[in-house]
Amino acid sequence: MSSVPRFWRNLGSRYNLEGTRCNECGESYYPPRNVCVNCRRVGQIKPYKFKGTGEIISYTLIHTAAEGFEGQAPYTLAIIQLDEGPRLTSQVVGTPEKIHIGMRVRSVFRKLGEDGERGMIYYGTKFVPENA
Amino acid sequence: MPGIKARFAWPENGVSRMRDVAIIGVKNTKFGELWERSLRDIVVEAGIGAIEDADVSGKEINALYVGNMSGGRFIDQEHIGALIADYSGLSKNLHVPATRVEAACASGGLALRQAIMAVASGYSDIVVAAGAEKMTDVGSEEASSALAAAADREWEGMAGATFPGLYAMIARLHMHRYGTTSEQLAEVAVKNHRNGRLNPIAQYKNLITVDQVLNSIMVADPLHIFDCSPITDGASALVLAPADVAHKYTDTPIYIRATAQASDTIALHDRRDITTLDAATVAAKRAYSMAKVGPEDIDLAEVHDCFTIAEICAIEDLGFAEKGKGGIVTANGETAIGGRIPVNTSGGLKACGHPVGATGIKQAVEIVTQLRGEAGKRQVEGAEYGMTHNIGGSGATAVVHIFSRER
């Protein structure tokens, strides 16, 4: 977690779901990729911004938190398929009992974590049920 | 791709310009929380043990390959190959080339593969393949964090993903799509503890019940703590030789019939289908093709049960169970000792323990021991073919080997 330049480099992606798209084959990528998985060297990679809506492919309620996330446990982690195609891993905020496979979600701006009392605060995107 | 001619033939296509390889010596240390032993201590024990078992002299060793996932995070030590060669007495006077191999939890299996290729290619004759991990010198939070580096740190780790969390999502979807139950997952742990009880080096020798698994604390729903493999110290080693000369060293050489490896996306969310480890199915196909056998020919397998769901997916991916039926096959006892296809007679990662870098080698040691007929109470009678399945991370690397008793 603790790396300022590393986090800053991906700010656009984390805040605004900025990914990439290959104009050669039409596949879009979030998180962003510089090499198209289908076209490799003949791909035409360009920036692409995702809408932030999608559905839950699978999820889990994490009780034993990852390092840096202890204060938030238990939290729901999910694999979400964005409407444009790519899938990502993110937390879903909301009542755990209501979360289910196939649930529609939308993106929100939340705190991802922080480096202790004195360190940087990491912001980014999480998801909530679409109707929340 | 059309229009591109292969510059050489993959051995698994049947055109082999490589020589056959055999394993002539094996050794596992005890697996567990080995407070009094350091990484050097355990690797040396395993290495010397294997060399003695093979009856080779240090002077004959042409190369050393060591699987180790995270010396840096666990003991602040890199340059593991050099360290191990040194403390095994192989560097000061003999200057044996030593290479550390890393593919997260598949480091051991990959070290074995590198060793095999060195012998098969004719580049080396006698090669030691070892694996080791010393995980208890740091606290369990730090250890879990180090293990999480096998995932995509940037896009899974920073979202709050843990390893149990990733496999829990595999389990959740497997249960949703195929009706696999928590009880069936628990049966994997119960069976592996039963097997571990019969394995002198296993970390856990206690029997557990399905109820105990289901009532243990939830780590990442639906995986309980008893669905998860432990944090373990341990080391394992093998000695390899060209098959043609193996009989000079041992009466029971065991032959490598296939070595195969495949990669897949590092992040679970990028997989084609998260309930199937494509790297495993592809590596298995490549291995079966190379060995010219099918799943029905395999007598036993050591698979990567980092979590109970992983064993269920493994037996499906390797062709021992139809897709979606892994839970039922397990619950029916088909993977128990005495069943149709005994899986994880060593106790698996769950009961034998999972010193990350060592696991892939330990799996091979178990198969060799079984094919030699030396597995005592956990012996699979008449075993001719054995398979190992070693996975890195949530499935980004898969290494599959097939071994046979006869050449």
Add this chain to the structure above:
Amino acid sequence: MTIGIVSYGAYVPRYRIKIEEIARLWGDNAEALKNGLMVYEKSVPDIDEDAATIAVEAARYAMARSGVDPERIGAVYTGSESHPYAVKPTSTIIAQAIGATPNMTAADFEFACKAGTAAVQACMGLVGSGMIDLGMAIGADVAQGAPGDALEYTAAAGGVACIIGRKESELAAIIEGTYSFTTDTPDFWRREGMPYPEHGGRFTGEPGYFKHVTNAAKGLLEKLGTKPEDYDYAVFHQPNGKFPSKAAKTLGFTKAQITPGLVVPKIGNTYSGSCLMGIAATLDQAKPGDRIFATAFGSGAGSDAFSITVTDRIEEIRNKAPKVSELIKDPIYIDYARYARHKGKIRLA
């Protein structure tokens, strides 16, 4: 030069704690408190929400409501008394999150509960002088009340963003004028590094709130030559439900004028977002041609008054983002233990 509100956006977190629940802990009389404050429950941020995340949500709603190109935003100013960093602006986080960077200016504001309207005035200046095309002003807070202190019953979380511009065709509401009354009055403060504020108790009333609100309001009415009856709505800073009612009465505004903008009974005092939240709630229902008189107050102390006329364009943009009433319906009630955890009142290892 016509200046006004091109768009607005509000955000209130989903969690609520009831006055009874807080009173239970401290052995206070909940009924007396509810009657005295005219506040029944207050909004509580989620564990992963803070003034920056609230400001971003409000700002994104404001952008969505108007559909303006983020590159036209020449300034982002965020007012709060709970900025996540003491040094490192909240405004740049919002600017990045709405795509307004890098050709723009930004800074953070602090003036207790009127930091948001101070930001509005700054944007009005930059826009009006032609320095920038559009400016975004935000007031957002996750206010902290000391455990057991009176302010704990009302210190709430929420935020509102306004986009200020000067192209008449884009304005949903015209700001005809603004007037401020400011003195150095220490009625409420918080020292650097301290977790909770201090306040002067009853001193915050007359010498604080009422003196400044009344003077700013009277000043604006005089400057524009208008009377309370000329307005359809009145919004005052809402630290509780009683103060705005008293201020309205003193100045000659009616209960009917202030009720639509009075959200504090249901969500508590959102501090820098408070007056702007009342304005947003009013814009959610005002008709073209309606006039709104708004007066914010910030301890320390000062008051900013605004005279606003709603245009036809309000109907075009209003429904493109959630209204305040939609944001605050279906709350999730939590107990004090959970509230303390969310607000960071429990010291974690």
